[in-house]
Amino acid sequence: MRELTVDLGERSYHIYIGEGLLNEADTYFSKHGISNKSPLLIITDTNIAPLHLAFLEERLQGGGFKAFSAVVPSGEGSKSLSMLEELIAKALDAGLDRKSTIVALGGGVVGDLAGFVAASFMRGVKFVQIPTTILAHDSSVGGKVAVNHPKAKNIIGAFHQPEFVLYDLNLLQTLPPREVRSGLSEVVKHGLIWDASFVQWCEDHADRLLALDADSLGYALHNGCSVKASVVSQDERENGLRAILNLGHTIGHAIEAVGGYNGLQHGEAIAIGMVGSAKLGVRYGAPEEVYTTTKRVLAKCELPTALPEHFDVDAIMEAMMHDKKFAEGTMVFIVPSAIGEVEIKSDVPVAWVREIVEELKLEVEQL
Template sequence: MNTIQITTPSKNYPVFIGENAIWKLKSVLENLNPAPKNLLIITDENVGKLYLNEVQHVIGESFSCETIQIQAGDDQKSFENYIACQSFALSKGLDRTSIVLALGGGMIGDLAGFVAGTYMRGIRFIQLPTTILAHDSAVGGKTGINHPEGKNMIGVFHQPEAVIYSTEFLATLPQHEKRSGFAEVIKHALIADESLYQSLCKNVQTIDDLNGDSLLQALIRGIEIKNGIVSQDEKEKGIRAFLNFGHTLGHAIEGELQYKGITHGEAVAHGMAFALSLNENTVQIGNELKKWLKSLGYPPLSKTLSVPLLIERMKKDKKAEKGNIQMVLLKELEKPYLSSYQAEELEIKLSAFLEGN
């Protein structure tokens, strides 16, 4: 098992990552001060069937533990489930010493973190990721829910007490979830580690190549890259925006498709290819990326997508300024920067990109 220390202005905390890391959970809970009177596990129905009993077994009889399970899917990161979790916590008597455990992927981590960050003005929580994608989403303290007008528009920065990333949980991931998480690994490599990117291109020829020690080391490196950025810019006032590479278009695609038929990472993959097409120095990298992603089984974009509607959603992105769309681009590998576009200009470029896909 490996330990990575996350350092931010508001809180420092460990990420325990490796096989059977879940067994660190009890000692983490026992060492909290003040000691929690009770725990609330928030999970989804798919993850609950697979791992809830194991997590409860690890916790043992030392703590009173309640559980709420919601449906799976990113469309469940909603006001309705946020209120349901808050109401459940109140009904079970959670207080300011209580701990929320986020057992699941990015959707559960974001929702549970937002519940914890706003319950009684903020209580502690622990991330228990079960997906590849969550190597990114579980670290850094971004929490929130979706709004019909945009993804992750409602939320707070709320750092966890710990992230306990038990990699054996990844063995049950379906192919589309592996693709989703791998897109975030690729993102970290593109913005910060050219050697990692070249290694991934060479060694991952099918999505099933994501396994064992090579996957573990890629996840560790991704977490290290994110830590290096978040430690300098916890609340996205500057360079943390670079972690949104591919996300401006990706989030718009997800929203337009109502979070159905495409995963977060699959949408971000298209967003990264589009971003690479916007700088002549990275066009070739983008073309090679598209071919690689296609060979790995990433699905093409729906022909029903409307470019004007995508642009309208991109105008509501959190990075947007004065009606202009802020895109994260690359000057070259490892060299991200922000570039501002008027909507009309970007609409032309996006239309050309989609026609070529």
């Protein structure tokens, strides 16, 4: 079992990573002072509920906790204010009070939604995260929670740190291969911004990660979480440094937006975005190796590294213009200067970005 601490002063918390942790869920809940007098509410989705909900409820009820549950439809559509209203109704019906806890059992969508329920119910109650995807290692550190507005993603939210995170590697065994790859994209990102040796390790262990080898997964998640924890503990509310976590995300979000819900997955889109950022880095004088290594490690994880032919450059540029990071003629970009090192450039010419996006369409996939 691996363990790490996200250091945020009085809001610090532990992340436990290991096989079979769900079997001892009640022990972890007790150890962290979760009330067994006030009811708690597990929020999960229609994908995860049939796989793991009954087991978790049993463990918690067996440990004397008053566990209730709510199941939301899987997918981004559940991150809405109307779902928040429904879940608050569930919480009230189950008799939750200010000493109650909200538990997120799921991936990023469930974590974001349940986290915002926890942040806003009675102005904030305790929150526990039990991630069920690799990608969720990213959202399990840093306390960003939110729902969507019809006009913008993640625009209504809070910073609300969990009491602890219980990462049971066994829950990852049922992940569809595409979600495995998508999750690895954020793992690699954490290496690219912070730790060259971890990038090398990812390249060497990509096969084992794709095969869901528990020990490799545990190491990768521990390192990914550690990098994010280091960044977040220096800048909890994203006043500066935390922005480096957005490596690949400006182009990536635009690719996602243009692709629509049935386009590329988040991890796939940011993989292409990270190749773009690496190319930008080389333009700014980084060694060519930044680009070749970025592309190679992502390809090893079976992630796309070129923009599919049918994407329209104009549409992608327009989607980027709507991004918060844009200002007259220049853009803010996270740009690698070496493997494991990035800089925040605030005056990247839009023209350069367009050229990079055009080049991304001409990239040859390295498989």
